[in-house]
Amino acid sequence: MNLNSPLTLCSPLALPSSRLFATHSAYSILPKSITDSNCKIVYISKNPKDVFVSQYLFAQKLRPQMLPPLTMEEVFELFCRGVSEYGPFFDHVLGYWKASLEFPEKILFLKYEEMKKEPARHIKKLAEFLGKPFLEEEEEDGVVKLCSFDNFTSLEVNKSGTSNFILKMVVHNTNFFRKGQVGDSKNHLTLEVIARLDQITEGKLKGTRFTFGESKKY
Numbered sequence: 001m002n003l004n005s006p007l008t009l010c011s012p013l014a015l016p017s018s019r020l021f022a023t024h025s026a027y028s029i030l031p032k033s034i035t036d037s038n039c040k041i042v043y044i045s046k047n048p049k050d051v052f053v054s055q056y057l058f059a060q061k062l063r064p065q066m067l068p069p070l071t072m073e074e075v076f077e078l079f080c081r082g083v084s085e086y087g088p089f090f091d092h093v094l095g096y097w098k099a100s101l102e103f104p105e106k107i108l109f110l111k112y113e114e115m116k117k118e119p120a121r122h123i124k125k126l127a128e129f130l131g132k133p134f135l136e137e138e139e140e141d142g143v144v145k146l147c148s149f150d151n152f153t154s155l156e157v158n159k160s161g162t163s164n165f166i167l168k169m170v171v172h173n174t175n176f177f178r179k180g181q182v183g184d185s186k187n188h189l190t191l192e193v194i195a196r197l198d199q200i201t202e203g204k205l206k207g208t209r210f211t212f213g214e215s216k217k218y
Contacts, residue, residue, distance in 0.1 A: 024086040027095040039106075040130055043096040046112040047212040048089060048201055049185040049194060052079050054178060057188075061175050076193060080200055090204040097210050113182050113213025119144050149180035182213075 023030075034041075046054075056075050063069070082088030100109035108129045115122045120140050127133050134143065145151060152158060153174075161173045186194070205211065 026087045026092050027099050041096075041099075041107045042110065042126065042129070043100065043107065044110045044112055044115070045093050045097070045212065047182075049189060049197055050112075050182065051089065052076065052197070053185040053188045055079075055084070057178065058175065062169065062171060072188070080197070090201070094205075094208060094210060097208075111213030116180075116182050119147070123147055149177075153177045153180075 027035075052075075056072055059075070060069075078084065079089065082091070086092060096107065097109050100107040108126065110122060110126070120143075123143055124134060124140070134140070158173045158177065162170050163173055163176075164170060189197075201212070
């Protein structure tokens with residue numbers, strides 16, 4: 001379960017099946033009620049440069065005015081040291097990736113960059129994983145459009161709705177959406193910062209055989 005999700009304000013048992021929960025929790029701290037159950041887990045990874053920029057800009061929107069501002073440089077240093085709200089970034093990604101190799105029938109690991117490149121193939125893969133494959137009469141293009149970034153941002157609940165966030169903070173749902181693009185971080189990070197994060201990424205992934213989805217060249 002996600003302690004930041006408004007769904008946790010009520011008992012999970014009070015919700016009708018099938019229930020859907022979102023979480024930023026690392027795989028290593030998920031309760032046994034999840035890891036030992038028959039529930040399906042879908043994890044989406046994204047390259048660290050885009051993750052850092054999105055995380056920083058989102059945090060700036062939510063940062064209480066009484067707190068002193070943090071520069072991007074200060075937050076970047078914390079990110080590189082593994083200091084973030086949900087634990088070290090690379091440990092988080094690798095934890096779910098390794099678990100997906102061990103339990104492929106239970107955990108589907110997706111890469112955001114690949115989803116953007118071939119949305120139809122990955123939506124179909126997700127549907128089959130969840131046991132809800134497309135019907136023959138369902139139009140593939142229609143499903144892709146329904147699941148698109150533009151469609152989600154145009155929904156009334158995401159244009160004018162609100163959600164309960166950390167410490168019961170009320171957040172406008174528009175804040176959860178930015179551009180939905182791959183490689184936009186190049187417009188926010190210096191070449192020096194990019195090179196440093198690439199070097200850290202290479203060291204963290206060494207010997208794991210894991211690679212992030214291909215991003216636009218910097």
